[in-house]
Amino acid sequence: MSERVSQSVLVVDDSADIHRLVSARLRSEGVTLLHAHNAEEGLGLALQHLPDLILLDLEMPGTDGMALCRQIMEDPTLSGIPVIFLTGTIDVATKVQAFELGAVDYVTKPFDAFELKARVRSALRTKRYHDLLTTKAQIDALTGLWNRGYLDDRLAVELSAMARQGGPVSLIMLDIDHFKSINDTHGHPFGDLVIQRIAEVLGRASRDSDIACRYGGEEFAIILRNTATKGALVIAERLREEIAAMPLRQGRDELRVTASFGIAGSDQFDDPSQASPETLLTAADQALYGAKSNGRNRVEMRHTCG
Numbered sequence: 056m057s058e059r060v061s062q063s064v065l066v067v068d069d070s071a072d073i074h075r076l077v078s079a080r081l082r083s084e085g086v087t088l089l090h091a092h093n094a095e096e097g098l099g100l101a102l103q104h105l106p107d108l109i110l111l112d113l114e115m116p117g118t119d120g121m122a123l124c125r126q127i128m129e130d131p132t133l134s135g136i137p138v139i140f141l142t143g144t145i146d147v148a149t150k151v152q153a154f155e156l157g158a159v160d161y162v163t164k165p166f167d168a169f170e171l172k173a174r175v176r177s178a179l180r181t182k183r184y185h186d187l188l189t190t191k192a193q194i195d196a197l198t199g200l201w202n203r204g205y206l207d208d209r210l211a212v213e214l215s216a217m218a219r220q221g222g223p224v225s226l227i228m229l230d231i232d233h234f235k236s237i238n239d240t241h242g243h244p245f246g247d248l249v250i251q252r253i254a255e256v257l258g259r260a261s262r263d264s265d266i267a268c269r270y271g272g273e274e275f276a277i278i279l280r281n282t283a284t285k286g287a288l289v290i291a292e293r294l295r296e297e298i299a300a301m302p303l304r305q306g307r308d309e310l311r312v313t314a315s316f317g318i319a320g321s322d323q324f325d326d327p328s329q330a331s332p333e334t335l336l337t338a339a340d341q342a343l344y345g346a347k348s349n350g351r352n353r354v355e356m357r358h359t360c361g
Contacts, residue, residue, distance in 0.1 A: 062179050063087040063104060067097035067123065068112035068141060073164070077110060080168045081175060094118035098126060101133055102219070107182050108175065111158075113142040113149070121156060128157040132212050135185075137178045141166070195269040197247060198254035206268040206276055210332040213266075213278055217321060218328045224280060225287035225320035228339040229294070231273040232313045232351040241305050246273075249303065249312055256297050261290070276339070284320035284356055291316040291354045299352060313352035317343025323357060 064086050066077050074090050081088065089104055091097035093115060101109065109127065113120040120140060127133045140153050140161040153161060159181075160174050193205035201209070213224045231237070231253065238246040250273060257267040257275060266278040279287050295316055303310045319338030321330035338357040346355040 061085060061087050062107040062183065063089060064108045064110060064175065064179075065089040065091065065097065065100055065104070065106040066110045067091045067094065067115075067120070068110070069093060069115045070112070073112070073141065077171070080166075080171050084172060084175065086175075086179070094120075094123040094126075097123060101127065101136065102130075102216075105132070106136060108178050109136055109138045110162075110175075111138050111140055113140050113144065113153070113161075121152065124153070124156045124158060131208075131215055137182055139174060139178055198251055198269050200254050200258065200275070201266060201268040203268065203271055206266075206270065206278070207332060209266055209268075210278055210335065213280055214321065214330055214332060214335070217330075222281040223283045223320055223322040223327065224278065224330070224335070225282045225284050225318060225322075226335050226339045227277040227279065227287055227291050227294075227316060227318055228270065228336075228343045229275050229277075229291070229314045229316045230343055230347065232315055232347075234273040237312070241310075245305055249273075252301060252303065253298055253312070253314065256301060257294065260294055260297050265290075276336075282320070283322045284318055287318045287320060288354060288356055291318055295352065295354055315343060315346035315351045316354040317341065317346055318354065318356040 064081065066074055066088060068074060069092055078088055089100050089106060091100050094117060097111070111120045111124060124138055127136065127138060137159040138157065140158050141164060142149065142161055143164045145163055150161060159178055162171055162174055193202055195202040210226070217224050231249065234246065237249060253275070254269065257277065261267050261277060264280050268276050270276045279290065295314060298312065298314045301312065303312060317339045319335050319342060321327040321335065323338070324330045342355040342357045346353045349355065
């Protein structure tokens with residue numbers, strides 16, 4: 056059995072005493088604690104580390120817990136992280152407002168050690184199960200790559216991060232050439248094998264930071280973080296060569312399969328922050344269509360996207 060990965064908890068509170076108390080109470084829980092003392096620091100740490108749970112002080116100087124919770128829930132990168140409020144107030148209206156913002160629970164100060172542990176355990180257990188189910192639902196059964204739903208979600212997250220932090224995002228789309236002929240000539244089981252073998256190439260030859268997905272049918276897509284279109288062009292050309300050189304056998308026959316590639320990147324937009332999942336997918340798909348029209352087994356790049 057594989058070792059369970061430690062979950063992380065971000066504590067956002069302006070009181071040093073609360074940080075010490077939470078650390079002492081959760082020391083035996085095997086979680087990694089992150090500490091922020093105001094909303095701005097808390098948001099930065101949340102974006103950097105993507106914790107599994109946020110313990111959030113309701114009343115802080117400047118931006119309070121309610122405002123920070125709203126920011127978290129409106130950010131697609133962070134909205135899936137559960138928030139437990141740490142609060143000294145117990146009035147019903149405040150509790151209702153916290154739950155309406157998306158908080159999953161609250162602990163009233165001064166909190167009991169057993170109550171804090173129980174609520175943290177419950178939230179982390181729910182988060183772990185949710186992550187497992189989400190991951191399972193986003194894996195393509197035939198190839199083991201991420202599926203189209205994950206591609207859409209992750210592309211939105213990466214572009215959102217780009218808009219905040221800078222750094223280009225590129226997208227490669229590829230389509231197996233003459234795939235209908237492969238199915239018609241050799242049968243669908245062999246067509247499935249071709250798809251699986253190309254997925255293996257993408258998984259093996261892509262960088263660790265790249266996100267390879269099966270887009271649907273015989274199409275694939277790869278999200279490339281911090282990569283401009285010129286860099287994506289080099290990666291796509293390497294993948295094209297590896298696929299073209301990939302040996303496949305059907306009975307006594309050795310077959311060669313090729314793929315066509317289309318590339319688009321946020322750096323091709325007049326204003327890169329205006330790049331969206333829809334415009335990037337459309338631009339890459341148009342480039343792919345150009346590769347198909349110009350003879351297949353080639354890489355095409357959109358020169359402008361806006």
